[in-house]
Amino acid sequence: MTRPTLIKNAKLIDPAKNKVEDGAILFDDKIIDVGAITSAPDGAEIIDAQGLHLAPGLIDMRVTIGEPGAEHKETFKSAGRAAAAGGVTTMVMQPNTTPIIDDQSLVDYVLRRGPDRSGGVRVLPAAALTKHLDGELMTEIGLMAEAGAVLFSNGDKPIVSARVLRRALSYATSFGALIAHRPEDPYLAEGGVMHEGELAARLGLPGIPAVAELIMAERDLALAELTGGRLLLDMLSSAQTLPSLKRAKGRGVNAFASVNVHHLVLNEQDVDGYRTFAKLSPPLRSEDDRVALTHAVTDGLIDVIVSGHDPQQAEDKRLPFEEAAFGAVGLETLLAGALTLHHNSDVALNTLIRAMTLKPAELLKLPTGRLSKNAPADIILIDIGAPFKLDSDKLRSKSNNSPFDEKLLQGVVKRTFIAGKTVHGG
Amino acid sequence: MAQRPTGVKKSEARTSPVRFRHKHLLQIADLNREEAESLLDRAEHFAPLAEQKIKKLDTLRGRTQINLFFENSTRTQSSFELAGKRMGADVVNMSVKSSSVAKGETLIDTATTLNAMRPDLLVVRHGSSGAVELLSQKVDCSVINAGDGKHEHPTQALLDAFTIRDNLGHVEGLTIAICGDVMHSRVARSNVALLTLLGAQVRLIGPPTLMPAGAERWGAKVFHSMKDGLKDADVVMMLRVQRERMAGGFFPSAREFFWFYGLDEDKLKFAKPGAIVMHPGPMNRGVEIDSSVADNPKVSVIETQVRMGVAVRMAVLEALAEHGANTEKA
Numbered sequence: 001m002t003r004p005t006l007i008k009n010a011k012l013i014d015p016a017k018n019k020v021e022d023g024a025i026l027f028d029d030k031i032i033d034v035g036a037i038t039s040a041p042d043g044a045e046i047i048d049a050q051g052l053h054l055a056p057g058l059i060d061m062r063v064t065i066g067e068p069g070a071e072h073k074e075t076f077k078s079a080g081r082a083a084a085a086g087g088v089t090t091m092v093m094q095p096n097t098t099p100i101i102d103d104q105s106l107v108d109y110v111l112r113r114g115p116d117r118s119g120g121v122r123v124l125p126a127a128a129l130t131k132h133l134d135g136e137l138m139t140e141i142g143l144m145a146e147a148g149a150v151l152f153s154n155g156d157k158p159i160v161s162a163r164v165l166r167r168a169l170s171y172a173t174s175f176g177a178l179i180a181h182r183p184e185d186p187y188l189a190e191g192g193v194m195h196e197g198e199l200a201a202r203l204g205l206p207g208i209p210a211v212a213e214l215i216m217a218e219r220d221l222a223l224a225e226l227t228g229g230r231l232l233l234d235m236l237s238s239a240q241t242l243p244s245l246k247r248a249k250g251r252g253v254n255a256f257a258s259v260n261v262h263h264l265v266l267n268e269q270d271v272d273g274y275r276t277f278a279k280l281s282p283p284l285r286s287e288d289d290r291v292a293l294t295h296a297v298t299d300g301l302i303d304v305i306v307s308g309h310d311p312q313q314a315e316d317k318r319l320p321f322e323e324a325a326f327g328a329v330g331l332e333t334l335l336a337g338a339l340t341l342h343h344n345s346d347v348a349l350n351t352l353i354r355a356m357t358l359k360p361a362e363l364l365k366l367p368t369g370r371l372s373k374n375a376p377a378d379i380i381l382i383d384i385g386a387p388f389k390l391d392s393d394k395l396r397s398k399s400n401n402s403p404f405d406e407k408l409l410q411g412v413v414k415r416t417f418i419a420g421k422t423v424h425g426g
Numbered sequence: 427m428a429q430r431p432t433g434v435k436k437s438e439a440r441t442s443p444v445r446f447r448h449k450h451l452l453q454i455a456d457l458n459r460e461e462a463e464s465l466l467d468r469a470e471h472f473a474p475l476a477e478q479k480i481k482k483l484d485t486l487r488g489r490t491q492i493n494l495f496f497e498n499s500t501r502t503q504s505s506f507e508l509a510g511k512r513m514g515a516d517v518v519n520m521s522v523k524s525s526s527v528a529k530g531e532t533l534i535d536t537a538t539t540l541n542a543m544r545p546d547l548l549v550v551r552h553g554s555s556g557a558v559e560l561l562s563q564k565v566d567c568s569v570i571n572a573g574d575g576k577h578e579h580p581t582q583a584l585l586d587a588f589t590i591r592d593n594l595g596h597v598e599g600l601t602i603a604i605c606g607d608v609m610h611s612r613v614a615r616s617n618v619a620l621l622t623l624l625g626a627q628v629r630l631i632g633p634p635t636l637m638p639a640g641a642e643r644w645g646a647k648v649f650h651s652m653k654d655g656l657k658d659a660d661v662v663m664m665l666r667v668q669r670e671r672m673a674g675g676f677f678p679s680a681r682e683f684f685w686f687y688g689l690d691e692d693k694l695k696f697a698k699p700g701a702i703v704m705h706p707g708p709m710n711r712g713v714e715i716d717s718s719v720a721d722n723p724k725v726s727v728i729e730t731q732v733r734m735g736v737a738v739r740m741a742v743l744e745a746l747a748e749h750g751a752n753t754e755k756a
Contacts, residue, residue: 138678164675173634
C-alpha cells in the first residue's frame with residue numbers, strides 16, 4: 001500500500017473542466033479525493049504546494065525509444081528520466097525499433113521490460129500496423145491488441161496502398177483498435193527536406209508541399225468513413241488539411257488528429273541558417289500554418305498534442321541540411337513548449353493540458369489522464385511561470401537534438417508522481 | 427412421369443413428386459419455398475438407397491450426364507458422378523486439363539461443342555461468377571450449377587438444409603450461424619438464400635474484411651465476434667478459408683484467424699447446447715475448425731453432409747430429367 005499523500009494549496013488544472021481551481025488532492029496509488037479537502041487521514045504525507053499548479057501526468061502518444069536496437073540514441077532508462085522530468089507519466093512507444101514491434105511477443109516485451117527500466121514511467125507499445133512496416137500486409141492486430149498494444153501505427157512511413165489501409169482499418173473495427181497514420185504522399189514529399197515555399201527556394205533546399213499532407217489525409221478520411229475504423233491523423237502540420245478534417249468530423253467519421261508541439265510553437269523561420277535541429281518530419285511550416293494549428297487545438301479539432309520525441313545523435317544532425325536526419329527530442333520540453341501558448345494567451349491552459357492528458361486517455365481507453373476519484377494517481381506539480389533557457393546539453397535524454405536549444409521557456413515540473421510514487425523532484 | 431425407382435424398398439414407395447418447373451438449377455434465388463422443399467422431399471426418398479446392397483436405379487437409363495469441371499474438385503465431382511450412376515445415367519467427366527479450354531477455346535465454343543454431343547444433363551463448375559448461367563443459354567439440355575465463382579453453389583445449400591432437417595427435424599425457426607470467409611464463399615450465398623427461404627434465422631460471422639459490402643441486407647444478421655454471433659445458435663456452419671486468402675491481406679495470419687474465428691470447443695460453448703457443426707469441406711484443421719470439434723460425432727455432422735450430398739444430387743438430377751431428353755428438334 002502506498003502511503004496516502006495530501007497536496008494542499010494547489011491550483012488544480014482538471015482537464016475535464018475549463019478553469020483552474022484552488023484546491024487539494026488526496027491519493028495513495030489512486031486518487032482518493034480531489035477539490036476542497038479539509039482533513040487528511042492519519043499518517044498521510046502532507047505537501048503544501050504553495051500555489052503551484054497541479055495536473056494529471058502527461059500522456060505522450062508519440063515517443064520513439066531506441067530500445068531495443070538503437071540504445072545509443074535512447075533507452076527505456078534515459079527516456080524514462082527525461083519523461084519524469086518533463087511531467088510525462090505515460091509514453092506511447094513507436095514501433096520502429098529493431099526488431100520492429102509487429103508481433104505479440106514484442107508487445108509483451110515492451111510492457112514487461114519498459115516500466116521496469118524506465119524508473120516507473122508507464123510505457124505502452126504502439127504496434128506496427130503492417131508487417132516489417134513495409135505497408136503491404138497487416139499485422140496480427142487482434143492478438144497484439146489483446147497483448148496490450150494501445151494503438152497501431154506505421155510510424156513515419158505512410159501506407160501507399162489504399163487497399164492495405166482500407167483492410168487494416170476495416171479489420172481493426174472488430175477490436176475497436178485505434179490506427180494512427182502519418183498522412184504524407186511519399187511521391188510528392190520525396191527528396192524534400194523542409195516546407196516548400198519562398199524560404200526553401202531562397203535556401204536552395206528541396207521542399208515538401210503542404211498538399212502532400214492534404215492529399216493523403218483526404219484519402220485516409222474517406223477510408224475511415226468507408227470502413228468505420230478509428231483513425232488518428234498523426235502529426236498534422238498544414239492549415240490546408242484542417243478543413244478536410246473538420247468536414248469529416250462533422251459527418252461523424254471516427255477521425256482524430258494530433259499535432260507535434262514543435263509545430264505549435266515554431267515555424268519554418270526556425271530552419272533559417274540551415275539549423276538541422278529544426279529539421280522535422282513533417283516539416284515546420286509557415287507562420288499562418290502554425291497559427292491555424294493553435295486555433296485547431298483551441299477548437300478541439302486537433303485532439304492531441306504530442307512531443308514527437310525522436311532522438312538523433314549529433315553525428316546524424318551535424319551534417320549539411322539535406323543530409324541531416326529528421327527529428328527532435330521532446331519528452332522534457334513537451335510541457336514547457338505547450339505552455340508557451342498559455343503564456344502568449346494563444347490557447348487556454350485547461351485546453352492545452354486536456355490535449356496531453358484526458359484526450360489521449362480517451363483515445364487509448366486509459367484510466368489515467370484525469371483528476372477524478374479512483375483514477376491512477378499520476379500527478380504533476382508545475383511552477384508554471386518559472387523561466388529557463390534551454391540548454392540542450394543538459395537534457396536527460398541520450399540525444400539532445402532539440403530545436404528549443406537556447407530558447408527561453410517557462411514552466412518547470414517540480415514533482416512527478418506515478419501511481420502515487422514520486423519519480424521526479426520532491 | 428418419372429419411372430418409379432425399382433431399388434427402393436416398398437415401404438418407402440412414394441407419391442409422385444411435384445413436377446419441377448425449372449429447366450436448370452442455376453441458383454437458389456430462382457426457387458420458391460415449395461420447390462426447395464420438394465427437392466428435399468425427393469432427396470429423403472433417395473437417402474436410404476446408399477445403405478442397400480444394390481444402390482442403382484434405372485430412372486435415368488439412356489440419359490447422358492456430363493460433369494464439366496473448370497475448377498478442380500474431388501468431392502463435388504465424385505458426388506455428382508455417383509448420383510448420376512446410381513440413377514442409371516451414363517456419366518462422362520470432363521476436366522479442364524484434358525479439354526480444349528486449355529487450348530484457348532471460349533466458354534461459348536465449349537458449350538456449342540458439347541451441345542452437339544446431345545447430353546441430357548450438364549453439371550458445371552466454373553471459377554467465374556455467372557459463367558454457368560452463360561453456358562446454360564447456349565445449350566439445349568438441363569444445366570446444374572456445381573459452383574460458379576463467388577456466386578452460388580445450390581446443391582451444397584440443398585444438402586446442407588437436408589442435413590439440418592435430417593438431424594433437427596426441421597429448418598424453420600432455427601438459428602443458423604455461418605462463420606468465416608463469407609466474402610469469397612458461394613456456399614454462404616446459396617445457404618443464406620435457401621435457409622432464409624425455409625424460415626431459418628441466418629447469421630453471418632467473420633472479420634469485417636471477409637464480410638461483403640451490403641451483407642446485412644441479405645436478410646441475415648452480421649456479427650464480427652463468435653461469442654455474440656454463436657449465442658443460441660442451433661447450427662454452426664463453418665466455411666473453408668482458402669489458402670490463397672491468407673497471403674492476400676484479408677486477415678493477418680492463420681494463427682490470428684483461428685484465435686478469433688476458428689471453431690474449437692470453447693467457442694462452440696457459446697452456441698445452444700446440442701448445436702450441430704457443419705463444414706462444406708475440405709477442412710483446414712487448425713485454421714477455421716479444430717479437430718476436437720470436427721471429429722466429435724456428438725456435434726459434427728460433416729460426414730453426414732457428404733452422405734446426403736449424393737441423395738440431394740440424385741433428387742436434383744431426377745427433377746431436371748423430367749424435362750425430357752435432349753433430342754434434335756423437329
